[in-house]
Amino acid sequence: MRIDLITIFPEFFSVLDVSLLGKARQAELVQTRVHDLRDYAAFKADGSPDVHRTVDDAPFGGGAGMVMKPDVWGKAIDDVLEPGGVLVIPSPAGTLFTQALAADLATAPQLVFACGRYEGIDARVAEHYAAAGHRVLEVSLGDYVLNGGEVAAFAMTEAVTRLIPGFMGNAQSIVEESHADGLLEYPSYTRPATWRGHDVPDILLSGHHARIEEWRHEQQLQRTRTRRPDLLPPEG
Numbered sequence: 552m553r554i555d556l557i558t559i560f561p562e563f564f565s566v567l568d569v570s571l572l573g574k575a576r577q578a579e580l581v582q583t584r585v586h587d588l589r590d591y592a593a594f595k596a597d598g599s600p601d602v603h604r605t606v607d608d609a610p611f612g613g614g615a616g617m618v619m620k621p622d623v624w625g626k627a628i629d630d631v632l633e634p635g636g637v638l639v640i641p642s643p644a645g646t647l648f649t650q651a652l653a654a655d656l657a658t659a660p661q662l663v664f665a666c667g668r669y670e671g672i673d674a675r676v677a678e679h680y681a682a683a684g685h686r687v688l689e690v691s692l693g694d695y696v697l698n699g700g701e702v703a704a705f706a707m708t709e710a711v712t713r714l715i716p717g718f719m720g721n722a723q724s725i726v727e728e729s730h731a732d733g734l735l736e737y738p739s740y741t742r743p744a745t746w747r748g749h750d751v752p753d754i755l756l757s758g759h760h761a762r763i764e765e766w767r768h769e770q771q772l773q774r775t776r777t778r779r780p781d782l783l784p785p786e787g
């Protein structure tokens with residue numbers, strides 16, 4: 552898989568070289584490239600040089616803040632997005648990013664993250680590439696607003712790449728983790744068996760694997776009911 556990240560803060564993604572993703576890159580499971588959006592702002596729409604490499608402008612219709620220019624984004628995405636690539640635009644107005652979507656995106660040949668700042672990217676950019684036949688996703692991490700798309704893009708990059716076959720050493724751990732089966736994961740314990748007066752549940756010391764599996768599933772259901780009832784399947 553190739554992952555391209557377009558941003559006005561390319562240095563933000565230098566961490567990709569040291570994270571777990573770095574090993575995957577070395578294993579050539581993932582190729583990442585970071586692109587400075589300002590490299591595509593050297594000339595104005597009329598072709599004259601733009602020494603300020605402007606990437607934003609005032610919003611039509613008025614309102615606070617600035618909107619990122621479609622012509623600059625168009626040059627950048629045209630240069631980066633490949634046939635079959637998915638354009639992912641982090642946005643507080645996007646659909647919620649989930650483990651299921653991460654697994655879906657892990658099968659794509661390329662992801663291009665368009666990391667917006669200010670009040671976001673001109674809406675015609677997403678419209679243009681969808682109309683051109685590309686899969687375009689506007690995606691949010693949750694019901695809160697960040698200062699830009701970079702943090703969201705990094706989080707999604709990690710969530711997706713760890714699901715690529717061969718990336719994680721222990722494929723079974725992926726199957727058992729939270730959200731893999733639609734439920735929150737069960738509580739985990741390790742030695743010592745007693746710590747500051749707190750004991751590990753006896754069932755886990757019993758060696759009875761069928762009962763342990765049953766207890767763990769019940770713990771998943773109990774946790775999901777109390778912490779994330781929205782994840783439970785509808786009754787019936």
Ligand SMILES: Nc1nc2cc(Br)ccc2s1
Pocket residue numbers: 641642643666667668669670671690691692693695696697698699700701703
């Ligand atoms: N939750 C999110 N907030 C933001 C803000 C901006 Br500005 C760009 C992308 C995102 S994703």
